[in-house]
Amino acid sequence: MPLFEKILIANRGEIAIRVIKTCRRLGIATLAVYSEADMRSPYVRLADEAAFIGPPPARQSYLVGERLIEAALAHGCQAVHPGYGFLSENAAFARRAAEAGLVFIGPPPTAIATLGDKMASKTLALQAGVPVVPGHDQPLDDPEAALAAAEAVGWPVLIKPAAGGGGRGMRIVRQPSELAHALAACRDEALKGFADGRVFLERYIDDPRHVEVQVMADRHGNVIHLGERECSIQRRYQKVIEETPSPAVDEALRERMGRVACDLARAAGYEGAGTVEFILAPDLSFFFLEMNTRLQVEHPITELVTGLDLVEMQLEVAAGRPLAVAQDDVRLNGWGIEARVCAEDPARGFVPTTGMITRYAVPRGEGVRLDSGIEDGSLVTIHYDSLLAKVSAWGGSREQARQRLARALNGYHIEGLTTNVDFVNAVVNHPAFAEGRLSTGFLEEYFPEGASNLPPEPWHLSYTAMAALMVFHTRRYLVKESLKPMSPLVGAARTLQDRHDYVVRVDHQVFNISLKGEPDSRRWEVVVDGKKHEVLAPEFAYFRRRLALKIDGVSHMFRLQYFENHIKGFFCGVVRTYEIYTPAEWNLAQYMQRERKETLDNVLRCPMPGLITALYAKEGDYVRKGQELARMESMKMESGIASTCDAQVEKVMVSPGQTVESGDALIIFRTS
Ligand code: ADP
Numbered sequence: 001m002p003l004f005e006k007i008l009i010a011n012r013g014e015i016a017i018r019v020i021k022t023c024r025r026l027g028i029a030t031l032a033v034y035s036e037a038d039m040r041s042p043y044v045r046l047a048d049e050a051a052f053i054g055p056p057p058a059r060q061s062y063l064v065g066e067r068l069i070e071a072a073l074a075h076g077c078q079a080v081h082p083g084y085g086f087l088s089e090n091a092a093f094a095r096r097a098a099e100a101g102l103v104f105i106g107p108p109p110t111a112i113a114t115l116g117d118k119m120a121s122k123t124l125a126l127q128a129g130v131p132v133v134p135g136h137d138q139p140l141d142d143p144e145a146a147l148a149a150a151e152a153v154g155w156p157v158l159i160k161p162a163a164g165g166g167g168r169g170m171r172i173v174r175q176p177s178e179l180a181h182a183l184a185a186c187r188d189e190a191l192k193g194f195a196d197g198r199v200f201l202e203r204y205i206d207d208p209r210h211v212e213v214q215v216m217a218d219r220h221g222n223v224i225h226l227g228e229r230e231c232s233i234q235r236r237y238q239k240v241i242e243e244t245p246s247p248a249v250d251e252a253l254r255e256r257m258g259r260v261a262c263d264l265a266r267a268a269g270y271e272g273a274g275t276v277e278f279i280l281a282p283d284l285s286f287f288f289l290e291m292n293t294r295l296q297v298e299h300p301i302t303e304l305v306t307g308l309d310l311v312e313m314q315l316e317v318a319a320g321r322p323l324a325v326a327q328d329d330v331r332l333n334g335w336g337i338e339a340r341v342c343a344e345d346p347a348r349g350f351v352p353t354t355g356m357i358t359r360y361a362v363p364r365g366e367g368v369r370l371d372s373g374i375e376d377g378s379l380v381t382i383h384y385d386s387l388l389a390k391v392s393a394w395g396g397s398r399e400q401a402r403q404r405l406a407r408a409l410n411g412y413h414i415e416g417l418t419t420n421v422d423f424v425n426a427v428v429n430h431p432a433f434a435e436g437r438l439s440t441g442f443l444e445e446y447f448p449e450g451a452s453n454l455p456p457e458p459w460h461l462s463y464t465a466m467a468a469l470m471v472f473h474t475r476r477y478l479v480k481e482s483l484k485p486m487s488p489l490v491g492a493a494r495t496l497q498d499r500h501d502y503v504v505r506v507d508h509q510v511f512n513i514s515l516k517g518e519p520d521s522r523r524w525e526v527v528v529d530g531k532k533h534e535v536l537a538p539e540f541a542y543f544r545r546r547l548a549l550k551i552d553g554v555s556h557m558f559r560l561q562y563f564e565n566h567i568k569g570f571f572c573g574v575v576r577t578y579e580i581y582t583p584a585e586w587n588l589a590q591y592m593q594r595e596r597k598e599t600l601d602n603v604l605r606c607p608m609p610g611l612i613t614a615l616y617a618k619e620g621d622y623v624r625k626g627q628e629l630a631r632m633e634s635m636k637m638e639s640g641i642a643s644t645c646d647a648q649v650e651k652v653m654v655s656p657g658q659t660v661e662s663g664d665a666l667i668i669f670r671t672s
Contacts, residue, residue, distance in 0.1 A: 003321070004028050004078045004315065006031060007078065008030075008031045008033065008071060009047065010033060010080050011086055013387070014043075014371045014372055014388075014389055016032060017371070017373055018300075019311055020032075021311075022309055022315070029048040033061075033071055035055060040379075042373065051074070051075060053068065053071060058384065065092070069097055069102065072097075077102065078102065078103060079318060084295055084297055088294040089165075094112055103318050105272065105315065106272050107268075107269075107274065110269065111270050114268060115268055115293050118163070128260075129263060131285070131287050132287055133202040133279065133288070134202065135200065138200070139198040139200055140159075140183060150173070150179060156172055156174040157179075157201045158172055158202055159173060161194060162198040163195075163196035168193045169185075170186070171186050173204075183199065207439045208280055209280040210230065210232050210277065210278075210440055211230050211246050211278050211286065213227070213275065213278070214310075215261050215275070216273055216274075216323060217270045218322050219320055219322075223266050223270070225261050225330075226330055227244055227332045229243065229301060230248065230438060232440050234442075234443065239298065239340065240427070240443070241339050241433075242298040242337070243301060246280075247438065261276035273294070273299070277290050295311065300390060303336075304334075305333055306330060306332060308325065335395050339409060340387055342420050343355075343417055344386050344418070344420050346423035347449075347450050347638075348450075350450065353386075355380055355416050356377065357375070357377065357378045357416045358416035359414075360374065360376045360415070361411070361412070361413040361545070363557075365407055367394040367395055368391070368392070368404060369393070370390070370408075371390040374414075391412060398436065406429055406572055409422075410559065410571055411548075415545075415636075422573050423447075425572055426447070426452050426573025430452060460571055461507075461509060462528050463556060464558055464576070465528070466535065467549055468580065472580050474517075501514045502515070503582075504578050504581075511529055513529075514527045522538065523536055524536075535549055535552075545560060547560060556571070559571070563634075563635055565580045566579055566662075603666075603669070604641065604668075605663050606660045608662050609634060610632045611659050612656050615629070615652060615654070616630065619651060624643065624646050626643065629666070630654075647670060649667055649670070651668045653667060
């Protein structure tokens, strides 16, 4: 007997697909719901049945509880899985579903209501003996009371909306003079975001880690925990990368955190999957933050290390069965790391991006798990969360999981809209991340302005230079009719088996690279600045957008975009344009550059071919060296062009919308 015959999934995107997968395995039929914007979404096709619920805005579709309940009843569902977000933590919806005779796959409405309120849940936690952040437990009305509360709690303080979520409205206050303003701003945002103006304050813990415990409870009094997840890599209090276990938590700490998390769940009369969030101070003291009464976005990594299916456990508990797993049965094996891939632009303050996915290729590899809600042709709109997919990797050790995740992200190709995939990969490849030195301030410290504060690792550049060059080289020598890499050259005395020399420039670095293919094999000898590498390459039958190379015995994945001898390479979060020259071309280019420098150093030249999108200087302006004077778009990337000197602008040679070539004059400066 299946747990249920049919359930409604009150969600969309990757999480709807995630729930469908388990249901399918368990023989449970699924009903998807979709707004107009989602009528062609993959999850709708994957479900056994689908019901239309309204126009694109969530307020008129995914958040209209009555319509979902109607659909569930009309299609003969017995239960509703809310996923995360939307109505997942809405006690009124859970209650209405129950009244309509549907099982809400989540905790009882009373538990949702108490735990969903940050202040009420803190009170409950205190009663259950759970350590909480020192704070004031009443809503703050006027600045006077707030000041007294802050003095009592100790500076710095954090002002939070009681009904908050997603980090919205929170304000750090470091001194009394900032308090009144922060209080008003927080209340304002709380009213707008949650229609609830209650705000409170607590001590702000400096340099903390975010560590949360996954719990699972049944109706029969069993409560277990499935270890912790560390989610310290956050931007604006929103998680970006999560891992389990936490590099900061040892067995004893895990046992203590797990125990208090279970105590809290018990005190709340909890059922189903829940997450107890803690803040872990540098001295390893920990404090309760809040409890999320649903399946978390980052649950896959817990599944990777425990081998359990959390959705299946949710369904079992909701069907009234006792937990099949006891605390002693829970084994944590290896390490799991997850990266959230979002439609957003890290270079522009992480603003959400929209567009159609014109090309889509998914990452693969040992230990890699992808939870994605998109495909070729998906339209990403303004209406929903920017989360597109989650890439997770399992490894026997943290380092193995990290390397597998980096490789998976290297091979994740999403074209058509800007995503954060290279940004998250840069984070995964940052030495501080590799060493597990995490805190919630990590991104602010190491990725100010959305980019790494370190120069790229030399091997990231040289490997990508090799990859770009190998495609360029073989394409150049291929015989059109027989697309075989080892074909002899047409009309030339040399073959691919001869040694060929090149110069590859990236940023201000130059690599001297020579290549030699072995006859009738995919083996190449590649020498980079005197260092010999053995490379195993695929057949270069076309301009590959994803290229897998085995370099000195280790497999790597590169993403490439082509523009004649300018090849854009994406590897380990390092995104650069690689310029390829033969030695003769290089000498000529160098010569021309010297000529230009000597005669025309009053000219700002275009660094690459593309389209001018904006100009920030006009005739007569005084500009400083390093000041951004223009922006250009090249191969779908926008970049700024900075002034090379302190000078006055004599003439602007281009206008927005104009296409330009590498070396074109953009601005002429006045030479005094
Ligand atoms: P939300 O429900 O809005 O996401 P949380 O209470 O879960 O808010 O906090 C989100 C994040 O804010 C935490 O992961 C942590 O980085 C930070 N944070 C919250 N409370 C504190 C605190 N008292 N001191 C320091 N950082 C905090």
